[in-house]
Amino acid sequence: MNLMVSAIGQGLLWALLGLGLYLTFRILNFADMTVEGTFPLGAAVAVTALTHGCSALLATLLAFGAGLVAGLITGLLYTKGKIPSLLAGILVMTAAYSINLRIMGKSNISLLGQKTLFSSKFLQGLPQYFDSVLIGALVILIITVVLIFILQTEWGQAFIATGDNPQMAKSLGIKTDNMIIMGLMISNGLVGVCGALIAQSNGYADINMGIGTIVIALASIIIGEVVFGELTLNQRLVAVTLGSIIYRLLLLAVLQLGFNANDLNLLSSLVLAFCMMLPQLEKHLRLRKTLLKGVQHYD
Amino acid sequence: MTSPILELKNVSTAVNQGTAQETQILKQINLQINQGDFITVVGTNGAGKSTLFNVISGLLTVSAGQIFHNGQDITNMSEEQHTQFLSRVFQDPKMGTAPRMTVAENLLLALKRGERRTLRSRHLKNYLPQFKDLAASMNNGLEEHLNTATGALSGGQRQALSFLMAVLKRPDIILLDEHTAALDPHTSEALLQATNQHIQADRLTALMITHQLEDALQYGNRLLVLKDGQVQADFSGSDKAQLTTEQLYDYFAEN
Numbered sequence: 006m007n008l009m010v011s012a013i014g015q016g017l018l019w020a021l022l023g024l025g026l027y028l029t030f031r032i033l034n035f036a037d038m039t040v041e042g043t044f045p046l047g048a049a050v051a052v053t054a055l056t057h058g059c060s061a062l063l064a065t066l067l068a069f070g071a072g073l074v075a076g077l078i079t080g081l082l083y084t085k086g087k088i089p090s091l092l093a094g095i096l097v098m099t100a101a102y103s104i105n106l107r108i109m110g111k112s113n114i115s116l117l118g119q120k121t122l123f124s125s126k127f128l129q130g131l132p133q134y135f136d137s138v139l140i141g142a143l144v145i146l147i148i149t150v151v152l153i154f155i156l157q158t159e160w161g162q163a164f165i166a167t168g169d170n171p172q173m174a175k176s177l178g179i180k181t182d183n184m185i186i187m188g189l190m191i192s193n194g195l196v197g198v199c200g201a202l203i204a205q206s207n208g209y210a211d212i213n214m215g216i217g218t219i220v221i222a223l224a225s226i227i228i229g230e231v232v233f234g235e236l237t238l239n240q241r242l243v244a245v246t247l248g249s250i251i252y253r254l255l256l257l258a259v260l261q262l263g264f265n266a267n268d269l270n271l272l273s274s275l276v277l278a279f280c281m282m283l284p285q286l287e288k289h290l291r292l293r294k295t296l297l298k299g300v301q302h303y304d
Numbered sequence: 305m306t307s308p309i310l311e312l313k314n315v316s317t318a319v320n321q322g323t324a325q326e327t328q329i330l331k332q333i334n335l336q337i338n339q340g341d342f343i344t345v346v347g348t349n350g351a352g353k354s355t356l357f358n359v360i361s362g363l364l365t366v367s368a369g370q371i372f373h374n375g376q377d378i379t380n381m382s383e384e385q386h387t388q389f390l391s392r393v394f395q396d397p398k399m400g401t402a403p404r405m406t407v408a409e410n411l412l413l414a415l416k417r418g419e420r421r422t423l424r425s426r427h428l429k430n431y432l433p434q435f436k437d438l439a440a441s442m443n444n445g446l447e448e449h450l451n452t453a454t455g456a457l458s459g460g461q462r463q464a465l466s467f468l469m470a471v472l473k474r475p476d477i478i479l480l481d482e483h484t485a486a487l488d489p490h491t492s493e494a495l496l497q498a499t500n501q502h503i504q505a506d507r508l509t510a511l512m513i514t515h516q517l518e519d520a521l522q523y524g525n526r527l528l529v530l531k532d533g534q535v536q537a538d539f540s541g542s543d544k545a546q547l548t549t550e551q552l553y554d555y556f557a558e559n
Contacts, residue, residue, distance in 0.1 A: 155423065162405075163421040166413050169402035176361075176400070177469075178387030178418035 011134040012257045016250030017141025018202050022218060023225030023245040024148060025195035031226060031241075032156075033168040033188045038094030039079045040222060042101025043072045043193040045215035047200030049105040052114045052210035061122040065201045072197025073190045075101060080186030098215075105212055112212040121205035137206055144202065145246050148195065153239050164188060165238075196222075217270040224277045225249035231283050252276065307375040309509050310337040310360065310477055315369035316533075317359055329355045331533040332369070337477070337511070342503050344520040345513045347530035348556065353513045356530065357479045360511075362386035373476065388418035391470035393463070393483040400466030403455030407446065407465055410454055411435045414469035438468055442498050444491075460491035467495065471502050478503075480512040484519075496523065517549045529555060 022044065029037040047068035054064035075097055082093035106112065128136040155161045166174045167184040174181050196218075204210040229241070229248025236244055259272050312335040318328045330352050337343065347353050358364040360371065362383040370379045373389060391414075394400050401410050412428055412435075432450060439447035442464040446457075454462055463483060470478050480499065484492035500523050503510050514520050520527055527544050529537040529552075537555065539547055 157426055158423045159416060159421040159426055160423050162409060162413060162426055163416075165405060166402045169404050170399070172394075173400055173402055174413075175383060176387065176392055177413055177416070178384050179413075179421065180384055 007133055008257055009254070010138060012253040013250055014134050014137025014141055016253035017145055017246065018137055018206055019199065019221060019253070020141070020145050020225060020246040020249035021148060021195050021199035021202065022222045023249050024152065024242065025192040025199065026219070026222035027226055027242065027245050028188055028192040030223070032165055033185060035090050035185065035189070036094070037079065037189060037192065038091060038219060039075055039097045039189070039193055040196045041215045041218050042098035043075045043196040044200040044218045045105050045210070045212060046071050046075055046101050047197030048204035048210040048214055049108040050197070051201030052116060052204050053108050055116060055119045055121065056114060061120060061124070061205065065122065065198055068197040068201035069194045072194040075197070076189035076191070076193030077186060079193070080189040084182035084185055102212070109210060109212065113209060115209045116205065117208065122202070123205055140202070149242050149246065152242055156238060217273060220270070220273050220277055221252070224252045224273060224280065227277060227280045228252050231280050308336040309339045309374060311335070311372040313370045313372070315359060315366050315371060317355060317364055318367045321367060329533050330359065333535060335535060337509060339509055340507050341509050341526055342524035343511045343526040343528055344524040345511055345528045345530060346515070346517065346520045346552070351530040352533040353530055354481060357392065357481050357511070357513065361390055361392055361479060389476040390479065391417060391475040392479040392481065393466050393470045395482040395485050397459045397462040397466060397486060400469065401454040401462055404453055406451050406453055407439065407457070408432060408435050408450040410465060410469060411438070411472060414472045417473045438472065442468065444494065460487050460495065463487060464495055464498065467499060471506065471508065474506065476509060478508055478510045480510060482513050482515065485515065517552050521547060521549060521552065
């Protein structure tokens, strides 16, 4: 039971990563590799700020700011520098590794003895792992409501149109370059916050903690889409969080089957590849028909 | 006398400028377009028709000459700024609409053409009755699909929507770039008639590129023939009314 609660808590905390990537990957149609650098950047900034005496809230906000800057640089490289989207993200991701080392001063910083968002007496009084569930749920609720509100505004609709058909958006006077830059900034800002939350939850920041994050983010998005199917945009945002939780539960199940924890990234990729191939598998193996037959009554 | 709504003075534009491959696409074009003009534009492939539209809409910069809108020099205005007074319908139905957004959402985007997008709520429901009436004017069932993603519409419905999006917020000038070319003859004819009705009823100023000489003669009050980046002929009034398809075809062949 404890492991289930832990997985749900982790799913909620990591869901922010999925929501951030959803803005670029699904809405802007922009495969943003920056997140692999922004996630540890957020962690590095938050942990360094905490060890220098900043409050946990301020440290988390600083991580958001650092993410905004990383997104801004990728956006400028793509829109003004005319560097292809994938390469622009990879450049910033690579550069972020050195920046993160500079910020932290070493490859790993522990938060032992530091006051984090998870240190309050109220949270400490909860049963084990419920602190992650509560903080994760609260943050995800706030961010999801804010995103739903923003996407329903005039600006939000122009943002969606930019990803859907940039040429049309331009012909309606939408400044598509600005939209892409702002989208990347918000996305990476959220990813930075996610890094800060995970670092505070784990009790440390590590220079290599960004490896595989894009797969985790994609898994949240894809699993949400595969499991819940046709949804409205607002529902899709919620599905990302549910996808993130399902992904954590799947990993838990896989580990419970006796797989080595060192193979986590391999297993993550396999789970994601399987989910992404599901529509094709369904088509070729007529899975849905077969599954439906199983629940049909024969007279 | 009032100034023309759009005026091109000695406008030239080239590709690969400053290189050995420099090619002049438009050559010293002079053109005055008055309020209410509905101009059909014909010409062979490569004559410069689409380039003329690209220059007028700010998508391409000119290498020489000036462009004026209501007497104001707009030669160096950005493409986004042009959208404050100009709209365009493209040949490909997929180019003018956002496929994952609904018909109503697309129309709402068009209602704010050229305006600054703020964090105000979009209030889509308030506009639905207006959008329904507007969509019904196209006589193709579009009004039944206001909440349908445009990607699920037929090509004809999608192009009709593109046209509505172009006229929803009254433009000073509308550019129709072979906007019926990708449609079947029946759908094409229906959209052309709806286009003509809207342009006449709202006294819009329009330029329409077409390869159908009959359409070029049937619609509009002026007809431009482009060849090799220059205006070869500019028919209006009785000259245009008396022009026949054969004469126009001969004109192409001779020139």
